[in-house]
Amino acid sequence: MKESVSPPTDWLALERQYDSGIYNKRDITLVRGEGARVWDSDGVEYLDCTSAYGVANLGHCHPAVVKAIQEQAGQLISVSQSFGNNRRAQFYAALRSVLPDSLSRFFPVNSGAEAIEAALKFARVATGRKKWVAAMRGFSGRTMGALSVTWEKAYREPFAPLVEPVQFIPYNDVDALVHAVDSETAAVILEPIQGEGGVRPTTVEFLSAARKQTQQQGALLILDEIQTGFGRTGKLFAMEHFGITPDIVTLAKAVGGGVPLGVTTMTPAVADAIPKGAHGSTFGGNPLAMAAGFAVIQTLKEERLSERADFMGESWMEQVRSWELPRVREVRGRGLMIGIELKEKAAPFIQRLQHEHRVITIPAGPNVIRLLPPLVIEMSEWARAAQALREVLS
Numbered sequence: 230m231k232e233s234v235s236p237p238t239d240w241l242a243l244e245r246q247y248d249s250g251i252y253n254k255r256d257i258t259l260v261r262g263e264g265a266r267v268w269d270s271d272g273v274e275y276l277d278c279t280s281a282y283g284v285a286n287l288g289h290c291h292p293a294v295v296k297a298i299q300e301q302a303g304q305l306i307s308v309s310q311s312f313g314n315n316r317r318a319q320f321y322a323a324l325r326s327v328l329p330d331s332l333s334r335f336f337p338v339n340s341g342a343e344a345i346e347a348a349l350k351f352a353r354v355a356t357g358r359k360k361w362v363a364a365m366r367g368f369s370g371r372t373m374g375a376l377s378v379t380w381e382k383a384y385r386e387p388f389a390p391l392v393e394p395v396q397f398i399p400y401n402d403v404d405a406l407v408h409a410v411d412s413e414t415a416a417v418i419l420e421p422i423q424g425e426g427g428v429r430p431t432t433v434e435f436l437s438a439a440r441k442q443t444q445q446q447g448a449l450l451i452l453d454e455i456q457t458g459f460g461r462t463g464k465l466f467a468m469e470h471f472g473i474t475p476d477i478v479t480l481a482k483a484v485g486g487g488v489p490l491g492v493t494t495m496t497p498a499v500a501d502a503i504p505k506g507a508h509g510s511t512f513g514g515n516p517l518a519m520a521a522g523f524a525v526i527q528t529l530k531e532e533r534l535s536e537r538a539d540f541m542g543e544s545w546m547e548q549v550r551s552w553e554l555p556r557v558r559e560v561r562g563r564g565l566m567i568g569i570e571l572k573e574k575a576a577p578f579i580q581r582l583q584h585e586h587r588v589i590t591i592p593a594g595p596n597v598i599r600l601l602p603p604l605v606i607e608m609s610e611w612a613r614a615a616q617a618l619r620e621v622l623s
């Protein structure tokens with residue numbers, strides 16, 4: 230019998246035929262991943278310095294996550310939050326063990342934007358107030374509520390009117406914050422390090438002022454750790470760099486090890502103020518995501534990945550700064566959340582990194598090359614990323 234040979238498929242053309250076209254798609258089809266490396270459909274290997282937008286902190290297909298998903302898939306995949314579930318209980322206990330004591334109540338969802346939506350709704354219902362205060366250049370997601378507290382006009386304006394009132398203040402401006410937060414404010418929402426807005430760390434003074442002013446005015450402080458959480462910045466959560474504990478922390482991206490998962494974490498005071506039935510999510514807290522999330526937390530602790538991110542990020546940034554590359558204005562970030570601000574547009578250099586060096590990076594605003602490599606990236610791989618940058622930016 231003749232062996233049947235299937236013709237090579239142009240996956241990208243097939244996908245583009247039906248895709249909404251909303252995403253500006255890069256020109257490769259990724260089909261496999263391991264650690265910090267991914268392969269396209271022609272078998273070409275790339276170094277992934279994006280972790281799929283900050284998701285694969287443990288690397289692609291970490292064996293602990295794969296095992297947890299495989300085992301759970303054969304046990305039970307769906308069970309609503311109207312019922313208990315052993316994996317959910319286990320995940321909650323693990324999450325509790327890595328968060329500050331006061332953040333002891335959880336609402337599981339399926340994405341970052343959903344975690345933000347829940348946080349905004351909970352803040353309104355817990356305070357009985359309407360106004361939100363958010364930061365210029367802040368990014369919270371694309372659903373109507375999350376978009377309402379997102380700064381970038383290009384994302385917001387096509388969808389106006391959004392949810393109001395929201396007051397945007399300059400990031401790190403203590404005076405503006407103190408003036409904006411008043412007795413009408415339900416919550417202040419901030420990223421401890423702005424990701425999409427250009428990888429901009431906040432200051433201790435600003436976050437401390439946000440904590441103090443919200444407490445004085447009876448408002449809540451929401452920290453968005455969707456991108457900064459789970460070891461990314463050299464601590465398990467970026468708030469640990471600043472020594473403050475908010476009322477609500479939103480988590481997503483890396484928490485599920487690649488399985489869609491978000492969590493709105495909150496104090497008992499906030500949780501107890503939300504009426505029964507006031508919010509819901511069909512998929513939220515499903516056993517598959519819970520099993521993956523549990524494996525992620527265990528692995529992060531066992532492999533001490535936040536310490537690794539701290540060490541690998543700081544020494545790498547120092548080296549890149551020491552080259553004094555002519556096109557670079559600033560190298561900044563924390564741990565393995567790094568932004569390289571250029572004096573010109575970043576897009577052509579991101580293209581060259583991919584095409585000439587097989588290193589995948591993403592932008593953060595028009596002039597910043599953002600690197601969010603898996604925290605398990607090997608020394609030699611990380612050095613390769615630095616050399617590639619050096620070549621394209623020299």
Ligand SMILES: Cc1ncc(COP(=O)(O)O)c(C=O)c1O
Nearest residue numbers: 340341342368369370424455456
């Ligand atoms: C800080 C921050 N918040 C919220 C979101 C929205 O998350 P998702 O895309 O999962 O809805 C993102 C996504 O990039 C983010 O970086």
